[in-house]
Amino acid sequence: MFVFLGPSFPIHEAKTILPEAVYLPPAAQGDILKAALHRPSFIGIIDGYFEHVPSVWHKEILWAMKQGIHVFGASSMGALRAAELTVFGMVGVGEIFEAYCSGQIEDDDEVAVAHAPAEEGFIALSTAMVDIRATLNKAQEQGIISPAIRAELERIAKNLFYPERTYPAILKLAASQPGLEALKNWLPQNQVHQKRADAVLLLQTLKEKFTQLNTPKRVLYTFQHTQIWERAAREVRQENQILPEAFARPSTR
Numbered sequence: 001m002f003v004f005l006g007p008s009f010p011i012h013e014a015k016t017i018l019p020e021a022v023y024l025p026p027a028a029q030g031d032i033l034k035a036a037l038h039r040p041s042f043i044g045i046i047d048g049y050f051e052h053v054p055s056v057w058h059k060e061i062l063w064a065m066k067q068g069i070h071v072f073g074a075s076s077m078g079a080l081r082a083a084e085l086t087v088f089g090m091v092g093v094g095e096i097f098e099a100y101c102s103g104q105i106e107d108d109d110e111v112a113v114a115h116a117p118a119e120e121g122f123i124a125l126s127t128a129m130v131d132i133r134a135t136l137n138k139a140q141e142q143g144i145i146s147p148a149i150r151a152e153l154e155r156i157a158k159n160l161f162y163p164e165r166t167y168p169a170i171l172k173l174a175a176s177q178p179g180l181e182a183l184k185n186w187l188p189q190n191q192v193h194q195k196r197a198d199a200v201l202l203l204q205t206l207k208e209k210f211t212q213l214n215t216p217k218r219v220l221y222t223f224q225h226t227q228i229w230e231r232a233a234r235e236v237r238q239e240n241q242i243l244p245e246a247f248a249r250p251s252t253r
Contacts, residue, residue: 001210002035006047006122007115008075009199017203020210025118027077029054030236036064037237041213043069044206046199047122048077050108056081059229065089066223068216070209073097074202075195076111076128089219093205094198096130105130111195114163126165132157134192144186149177167191 003018005011006026014023024035026047035043043064048056061081065071065088073082074094082092083100092101099105107129114125133154140150156173157165167187171180 001042001044001206002038002040003044003203003206004031004035004047004078005199006076007113007124008046008195009203010121014199014203017200018207021203021206026122027056029057030060030232032056032060032064032071033233033236034239036060036067036069039067040069041216042206042210043071044202045071045073045078045081046075046202048081050077050112057232058085061085061090062088062219062221063223063229063233065217065219066221068218070213070217072202072206072209074205075198078202079198080108080111088221089217094201095134095194096198099130105133109162112162113165126163127167128195129157129162129165131192131194132165132167132170134194135187135190138190138192139183139186142186142190144182145179149174149179149183152177 001018001021002024003014003021004024004027005014011023014021021044022040024031026049027045028049032043032045045056045061056077058081061071062085070091071089072091072093073079074092074097076096079092079094079097079100082090082097086092086101092098096105096111110129113128116123116125136145136150136153139145140147145153153170153174157170160169160173171184174180
């Protein structure tokens with residue numbers, strides 16, 4: 001069982017929930033194919049690269065499931081890919097996955113964060129838009145801010161480039177808005193970490209399914225072996241880098 005994990009949840013904490021898994025850095029293009037070559041029973045995708053590194057290819061997930069591997073996704077890139085491939089059998093869990101499925105959110109940048117390198121534990125250096133939305137909604141529900149202020153803060157956050165999304169940056173740009181002092185005092189102890197919560201749910205789900213599902217994944221689609229796919233698959237196999245330690249790469253995104 002392989003789990004691709006980075007800034008959404010600390011690996012040392014993940015191991016206390018699901019010690020059976022092999023934990024790998026955020027997934028990039030080709031990594032699901034590499035993992036699938038090991039013939040695991042399960043692959044869980046939480047975090048993944050984009051922008052500076054090619055993202056996980058939908059087709060490699062489809063190929064993995066066609067090989068009988070159960071593929072689950074949540075929280076970040078996993079939630080996005082699961083929403084896109086749920087009709088083909090990829091399993092998504094969590095509120096972020098549900099939000100993508102319902103169309104409540106659509107953009108990739110909703111789950112994007114800047115983070116530290118692997119040797120520093122992939123610590124998030126910015127805050128995901130999905131977490132900001134959830135936190136501001138909670139603040140409104142508790143009467144800390146008005147609906148109008150919540151909407152304005154969401155607008156400010158959404159207009160920031162994802163590596164610059166932090167609560168101090170948002171509050172600085174919103175300094176002219178009234179009634180922010182209460183929010184500043186409320187934030188340290190009340191932030192909603194939805195990506196973290198969904199990552200935990202995925203780990204718990206994998207632990208449960210690992211003991212229940214003892215048959216290979218079955219899918220109804222026919223996998224198309226296009227020339228582009230065959231060339232990409234051949235290149236991955238020629239790298240001969242399918243051991244877990246081979247997945248390491250620079251962590252800027």
